[in-house]
Ligand code: CAA
């Protein structure tokens with residue numbers, strides 16, 4: 001699988017030029033993996049300072065990948081890193097970056113208004129052939145695509161953090177996504193070295209529909225004082241074989257992300273008690289305590 005993952009001549013894949021919009025946690029990983037697997041990549045973000053940070057995190061991640069793949073041939077590893085970097089261009093100019101794009105992958109902030117504004121303008125400047133996808137964690141792809149005139153060439157590609165390591169991509173097919181588009185997205189995901197599954201356009205698709213309520217239940221277990229944070233995480237690692245416990249994973253995903261997902265779903269599905277946000281999680285995010293502080297703060301709750 002590893003060798004196939006890094007093949008630079010993906011067969012059947014018609015997508016060669018990929019534009020990734022958003023160079024944060026997810027976009028940087030997606031752009032890196034696309035370039036590693038032989039695609040020409042344009043990575044777009046709002047300003048040069050963000051892009052400089054993105055380039056540096058991609059460089060660090062590429063070195064880890066090269067070390068693993070070419071442990072006996074470091075000079076081949078250096079060539080792999082350089083070739084990948086040569087295929088990856090960064091820019092702040094959205095219009096120019098989509099001029100030749102076969103596929104645009106959106107990985108910007110999880111805010112519907114901002115995503116709508118972006119896709120509306122992209123739809124006006126991108127060639128008719130260009131397929132659009134969103135990497136959204138929780139929004140409806142149909143709703144995101146509603147501002148464009150290319151519902152048939154619009155789908156979802158949901159990657160997982162850390163993208164260079166996690167092997168899955170959920171490929172989302174809406175009622176409007178054409179069979180041809182869906183087939184191309186599956187081939188592209190495969191050419192990026194990932195295993196693809198197909199899912200309808202439902203809240204959280206497969207992974208987050210199961211994972212996010214699980215993370216929230218772990219936080220509620222801790223709030224009630226049923227077990228310590230350490231014991232909850234140890235239990236799920238050793239009792240269920242997860243690589244991280246739920247509280248460590250909630251830290252890793254980001255509490256603001258988890259809260260945004262659950263609040264959005266609770267608004268849409270108020271009768272589902274699994275989606276009811278935890279009050280302490282809301283307060284911690286409000287206080288700007290997004291990461292490690294959660295565990296500590298929850299430990300001290302009465
Ligand atoms: N880039 C490149 N390589 C990386 C990397 C990165 N960013 N992060 C880790 N690696 C590599 C390491 O180099 C290491 O390689 P070797 O095996 O050759 O040493 C390997 O991955 C394992 O990493 P570590 O030894 O540092 O640590 P680990 O064994 O604890 O694994 C982990 C780290 C892969 C993150 C693992 O803990 C894990 O799988 N955690 C669960 C992650 C998860 O569930 N992600 C999904 C989150 S939900 C989501 O993303 C969806 C959403 O919409 C919110």
Ligand code: NAD
Pocket residue numbers: 021022023024025026027044045046050106107108109110111114118135136137138158159160161252253254257
């Ligand atoms: P992030 O905050 O790390 O990165 C978002 C980036 O988008 C930032 O660098 C920001 O400057 C940039 N951006 C914002 N508006 C932009 C615009 N109009 N044009 C260009 N760039 C813009 O966010 P992230 O965690 O990478 O999440 C991105 C998307 O991926 C979200 O939709 C999120 O739900 C989804 N997602 C997140 C995870 C996760 O674990 N964090 C996993 C899977 C999917």
